[in-house]
Amino acid sequence: MHKNEKITVEPCRAGRLDAFLAEAVPEVSRSFWKTLIQGGRVTLNGGACKPNQKLKTGDELCWTLPEEGPSEPQPEEIPLNILFEDDALLVLNKPPGLVVHPAVGNSTGTLLHGLLFYDPVFQTLERAGIVHRLDKDTSGVMVVAKSAKALEELRRQFKARETEKEYLALVWGRPPESGRIETLLGRHPRHRKKQAVLEEGGREAVSNFKTLETFKEVTLVQVKIETGRTHQIRVHMAHLGHPVVGDSVYGRARKHNLPMMPERQMLHAAKLGIAHPGSGKRLSFEAPLFDDMHQLLELLRNG
Incomplete structure (x- = not known):
């Protein structure tokens, strides 16, 4: 630590x-x-x-942060919103507020703990078969491997950028109708756990966005990412001058006339496309919005 x-x-x-x-x-x-x-x-x-x-x-x-103990994560009964499952993989809709991996201050109650309880097969796999992650307060579709072979193949697809990742984000203001954001992204020079757009160093990060619906103060955008850097969409939209609504890290407090102010960033992983690790068949999964984001959008549409 x-x-x-x-x-x-x-x-x-x-x-x-x-x-x-x-x-x-x-x-x-x-x-x-x-x-x-x-x-x-x-x-x-x-x-x-x-x-x-x-x-x-x-x-x-x-x-001073305490040292993490060597204790192994224990299975915990945590509800999983499963979209698809077979012998090779499990696809779920992660709710906001659920941490993916254990960390300091979140040593229990994570998705990993829930997977260990759901099926003993996950106890035999590194990181319980988890191949990618979403931020704690980002909701949406995730795929988890159920075999060592599937884990290796899915990791290869994510690394080779063969997956298709599409998000829905509610952002402040009115961004352009569409655009491509291509920057270097890396650790913030002063805030250790914050990411930032860098002039040099960092890693390539590419996001493509398109406006879907425009409201008085906010805009619903579709964002397709070619890379999967930490906090990528949140940093890119803030860099564009249109931070994600409800983002307390990369946004800022502001006066508004929204019908409700969300308690988390309004960012949802809506679609994920992969090749099945066994058959090679192309699959696409869609995850419905959770109540808070759905409710805010309905209020905006009816306002």
Whole structure:
């Protein structure tokens, strides 16, 4: 684990201590940060602090994260919204709020734990057959391998960019009718768990977008990605000046007249195309929207 890390609060980023840390290091949940702060693992300007303490520009934070234990993930009964299943693969619609892999502060209750419970075959596979991931608060279609052979073949397809990935995103403002965003993407120079568009270094990231519906303050766009970088769509749309609605990391708080303000980023993996790892037949899976995004769109359409 990363120990004795340090960060200086920048202008426009002050706020509650626990909320600030949860944004700066999103792999650790806000509730776990609260526990760490109360346990004395976080210092503010060299002294003790409280979770609800207000930060100001120039404040210096230091923290120590505990070592992860060697314990193996245990099966947990977690509802899975299954779209398709056979002997080689399982396709599901991941709900918002479900973490894919265990991490600091999310050592239980992940998709991996649910797969281990659902079918013992996943206990025999590396990472329970998971070949790709979605952010905690991004919903949508995911494919999981059910055999070592399928795992190897699906990994090859994702690496070779032979998969088709299509997302729906509700973004602020009115982006162009369509466009292609091609940048270098890598770790933010100051915020360790935040990604950023870089002038040099980083890895190639390509997103193609198209406007589907335009509302007064927001726009529904379809985004097809050619690469699968961490936070790619969220960073690319923010870079374009149209961050995803509800994105607390890459967006910003703003006044609005939306009928409801979502509690997570309005980003959904709507379609996934792959070749079946056994037969080679081309398959395409579609995942319906979850209630929060569906409800907001219906309210906008009827407004």
